[in-house]
Amino acid sequence: MSVQAAFAIPGDLDTVTGGYLYEKRLLLGLREIGVDTAYVPLTGSFPDPSEAEADAAVAALLQVDPRHPLILDGFVFGAMPTAALARVRAPIVGVVHHPLAHEEGLTPERREYLFTNERDNLRLAAAVLVPSPHTARILIDEYGADPGAITVARPGTDPARGVRRVSEPPLILSVGIQHPRKGHDVLLRALARVTDLDWRAEIVGTPWDQQFSASLPALRDDLELADRVRIAGGIGNDELDALWSQASLFALATRYEGYGLVFDEALAWGVPIVSCRTGAVPETVPTGAGVLVPPADPEAFAAALRSVLADREDRERMTRAARAAGAALPSWLDTARTAEQVLEAVTRRSPTPRSAFIDFEVPKPEH
Template identity: 40%
Template sequence: MRGLSVTETCFAIPGDIDSPTGGYGYDRRLLTMLPSFGVNVRHLELPGTYPAPSQGDLAATVDTLNSAPPNSTLLIDGLAYGAMPSSVIEKINRRIIALVHHPLALETGLSERRRAELEASERAALALADKVVVTSPATQRILEADYGVAKDRVTVALPGTDPALRATGTGTPLQLLCVGTVTPRKAYDVLIEALLPLKHLDWRVNIAGALDRDRETVAALNAQIAAAKLEDRVSLPGVVVPATLDRFYESTDLFVMPSRFEGYGMALAEAMARGLPIICSTGGAAAETVPDGAALKVPPGDVAALTKALESALTDKRLRVRLADASWEHGRSLPTWNETARRVAAAILDIPT
């Protein structure tokens, strides 16, 4: 598009870069590692109100993006980019690469009106991007089919995974682990409902994830747990420090991700890096992130199917061992963060991958 040579890249990210989500974790890794692949990158902080910016936030966004050097590339996180009106983007005379973790309109709990607004906004925004980086082939297919983004404009850069020791588990009671912010999309309400018929089995659940992103959902989940009289079996520790999360993974017997949709599912990859048996939904990219042999997969939102899968895994140790072995084997082949950064750098530098 604008015919400008690349001398610097500015990575525009809305809100607090230290937010404990997979998307922000991905962004932090790129900021750290892109320089190793020939990309001089600096962070631009956009307003934290995205994807629902005020007019003042949009004006601030224009000012921030235009503060980038005239000959720089803008890498813009999709949480903000997909919600930017065309009138804002057209004021930015820079080369733009959009980073899409997953389409904004596919977030759970949106009204139909809001979903349609976000879909139209993101479609228009993506049409103005020079390139698009996505975190899974599934997201690439969605953008191609539903957003009109040509395949040759898209680079797939799977999230990396750090090497880890194989988990040993606990065994009695069986420890279940979920990792992810408590929001409607993560479907923890479906998990609690699915566990109700399995009270006679000896299990405990840790749901490790931020509790401040959707307080209404957190309150409803706590009420659901209390009504089911599961307070002594289900724990919501919130965001935990890395050492505590490592201990959770180490002591886990079964990893569960009931999400309604995932753009990739970084926690699934982390579970496989530790060789954990997995139960997950087939929502979004999750069905492809985990191979069939490593997980019992259920349709998103299907309580009965999730109950059946949980019962099978909780009562059949040999099944858990088979799933764990396949998980560990696949975990050895997961991409590293070096590979992630290399692919994003190639997109920035116009190097074929």
């Protein structure tokens, strides 16, 4: 059947986070497989909109034909006040990367507000897209969501854009925004415990939490790692591809992930992984391709780094496992086709669609 939909996303669609990448590629993928999908840009204030900003967002959403599915970005779906979201006439397909109340650094009051708000918003949704079975279980078990309304649309993966030529000394690569949840502080403390081994490290990621970002160089210097660790910040795709091609090991000491697109990127490049047994990570990192330890434990993380760095044969075995797993990963068009099935089901429950969309230009993804 012919399907039309709209996709509302706040802020800059080119923001370098896993959530934005997922939504941008889903939007473009839906269009590529023939789903007429309008892009509705919203203010970048989410997930903490003012009352005026929430009203402005609702006004934009009310322009969407009420007989077409409206896909809502996770920040908007989770943080939009329930009374405001209830005014939207189009059937809502919420995207939940991970529940907002599970973020790091929230006050108890803010956590409770986000939990209650997202729980109530889930009851307004005709369907919900999540990136992992882990997130689906949270929504069902903790938020009381209808299991029949939730679909796992696993993120797609691009093939590696280059040939892997591992460098010497071994390069430890970490990629993730500079936010407490990503655990770069834990990684630095772990690296300080393995300085007797030969390695260098690159920490790549856009500054996100300014206070945390400012603390990382000071911590690195206090740990006497300045000559071995570069905190690169945000870099271009070509430079990042060059680092992936040289990496011996991918290390992310994350405190929580609702999925973790970067793990799939590591697998696509055939790079062994050291990370943490938290959130969706155990479901995302295949057995044999990585070593997982408890989160927020520098000593355990250091032991995992040491085991992979010190045993070349084991590292090569993990490399082969990662490469095999990467070759089997779904594409972004696979993700779009999963979402298309959800949109078709929602559309069948609505009156016959008609064309009445506003639309906006969407930038093409960088390769």
